Amino acid sequence: MTLCDQIEQQTEASLSAHTTLVENLLATLTNSANAEELKQNWQRIASHFTTLFTTEASIDQLKQTILQLAVMGKLVPQDPNDELAATLLERIAAEKARLVKEGKIKKQNPLPPIAEDEKPFELPVGWEWCRLEELTQIITKGSSPKWQGVSYTENPSDVLFVTSENVGAFELMLDKKKYVEQKFNEVEPRSILANGDFLMNIVGASIGRTAIYDIDDLANINQAVCLIRIFKNLLCSSFFLQFFNSSICIGYMFDKQVDNARANLSMGNIAKFLIPVPPTAEQHRIVTKVNQLTTLCDQIKTHLQHQQQTRLHLADTLVEQAVSNR
Numbered sequence: 001m002t003l004c005d006q007i008e009q010q011t012e013a014s015l016s017a018h019t020t021l022v023e024n025l026l027a028t029l030t031n032s033a034n035a036e037e038l039k040q041n042w043q044r045i046a047s048h049f050t051t052l053f054t055t056e057a058s059i060d061q062l063k064q065t066i067l068q069l070a071v072m073g074k075l076v077p078q079d080p081n082d083e084l085a086a087t088l089l090e091r092i093a094a095e096k097a098r099l100v101k102e103g104k105i106k107k108q109n110p111l112p113p114i115a116e117d118e119k120p121f122e123l124p125v126g127w128e129w130c131r132l133e134e135l136t137q138i139i140t141k142g143s144s145p146k147w148q149g150v151s152y153t154e155n156p157s158d159v160l161f162v163t164s165e166n167v168g169a170f171e172l173m174l175d176k177k178k179y180v181e182q183k184f185n186e187v188e189p190r191s192i193l194a195n196g197d198f199l200m201n202i203v204g205a206s207i208g209r210t211a212i213y214d215i216d217d218l219a220n221i222n223q224a225v226c227l228i229r230i231f232k233n234l235l236c237s238s239f240f241l242q243f244f245n246s247s248i249c250i251g252y253m254f255d256k257q258v259d260n261a262r263a264n265l266s267m268g269n270i271a272k273f274l275i276p277v278p279p280t281a282e283q284h285r286i287v288t289k290v291n292q293l294t295t296l297c298d299q300i301k302t303h304l305q306h307q308q309q310t311r312l313h314l315a316d317t318l319v320e321q322a323v324s325n326r
Contacts (some may be wrong), residue, residue: 072248088234144193148184167209199212
């Protein structure tokens, strides 16, 4: 048992060193000053790929780095023929003004200008910084049924009630569905969900997990979930889903949390999030590339899991044989 403890300590120290090495090498990618430096840093990692990415945690780190590179404009080349993001933002502003004039959305309060020292990194040519509210029709959160005198039900024909437990990173988790009385949507019409809405957890340990509501069921949300509705006819929702789940955006969330004892984001802070906006065509190219690379990462992780299962099975067999031979 003493030998086992020593091996365990050595393994933990080795894993810690490995994690630090992977973090530092991946950081060279996101910190690269230009495309040539990025290429050199990636070649250094690629030459030791099978040594570096040998754990599920290291693969997850690689996936997060891919997201960071994507939203920083370092994953795919820019195309000078793309419509500029500034022109895209003008079209969104015009569409928003039309909806306000028609009484379909409320006029939003003026946003503070973006100061240079707020920008976390330099954008590629053709991109623009904006605040999240500039891209949205609505940013709101739900309410507790108890506060509204509404009861839970077992009837799937009632209102599907989505809580933070149902919002995972990149996907909804609706294995355990909850329902509330129909009248909940009468008292909480602003937070009724529409297909394509972003759902972001804003309270507690799951803060930052963001998914798209991609079904048509009549649904509402509780107070721990924020609804973000962008102009999805003008923007690529998948790109912004990648941004919301990136460490850059999650860093905003923990920086802006209201109550340090229990993470809690306000709608005002979320509205002011800085968003890097690429041209629409580039948004789609980025999503395609991220999906390709994360699929490869998942395949590597599956291979590692199979290797681990084989090792465990072998260890179990050897122990069983040793014991039976006593």
